Amino acid sequence: MKLISCENYDDLSKKASDLIVEIIKNKKDAVLGLATGSTPIGVYQNLVRENEKGNIDFSNVRTVNLDEYIGIEKENTQSYHYFMNFNLFDRINIDKNNTHIPSADSKDINYCKEYDKLLDEIGMRDIQILGIGPNGHLAFNEPASSLNMRTSIIDLTEETINANSRFFETKDEVPKHAISMGISDIFNSKVLIVIASGKNKKRALRKFLDTDKIDPQFPVSFIRLHPNCYLFVDKEALES
Ligand code: F6R
Secondary structure, three states: OEEEEEOOHHHHHHHHHHHHHHHHHHOOOOEEEEOOOOOOHHHHHHHHHHHHOOOOOOOOOEEEEOEEEOOOOOOOOOOHHHHHHHHOHHHOOOOHHHEEOOOOOOOOHHHHHHHHHHHHHHOOEEEEEEEOOOOOOEOOEOOOOOOOOOOEEEEOOHHHHHHHHHHOOOHHHOOOEEEEOOHHHHOOEEEEEEEEOOHHHHHHHHHHHHOOOOOOOOHHHHHHHOOOEEEEEEHHHHOO
């Protein structure tokens, strides 16, 4: 794992997006694994800018997203479908048929198998972007996840519900379940780009950096096992 220490959020977003731009420039039909949440917004803004300047072309790029809340409409401004369209897909020259996000409608286990089938068809991704949850979750793989997990319906923990309540008017509105890509598919990427910014990430980052131990109760620790993982952190997240 390569730890890349950044000055601040802008620097982190620039360094992480530079790596992605490089990969897309070298491979027109790159496959990107994408995350939502507040951390990747700066990276997506930079990708939009590079696309506007004509430096990168998304016309042959395919994307696959990590997760989605269950029980909210795609059109809801809190859905990850809405987030991706608003922050990236509506602003770049991507063919939306080449973008994939798990469905928010289904609690049906068969739908998880369908998403796994899609992931199998897509095969190894070139990049997987990941944020870190305050409890160390990766995508929505909460504590007590395992390395061989595939797409699952997850009961969100109280800590995740609390952390995500900042996006909703009241905590009651935060969905209690999500569908998430499993760790084994997250790992099926040539490069992992993990980004952590700001004081809210301090505790999780400290815990991660304090030990080399791989701990299923702290899923982010699994990233140490990936052969080509970049962890971008800013000073605010690092300072103790
Ligand atoms: C989002 C996702 C989550 C977030 C994590 C950090 O697709 O999979 O694991 O990456 O909750 O979220 P932010 O960036 O909002 O702190």
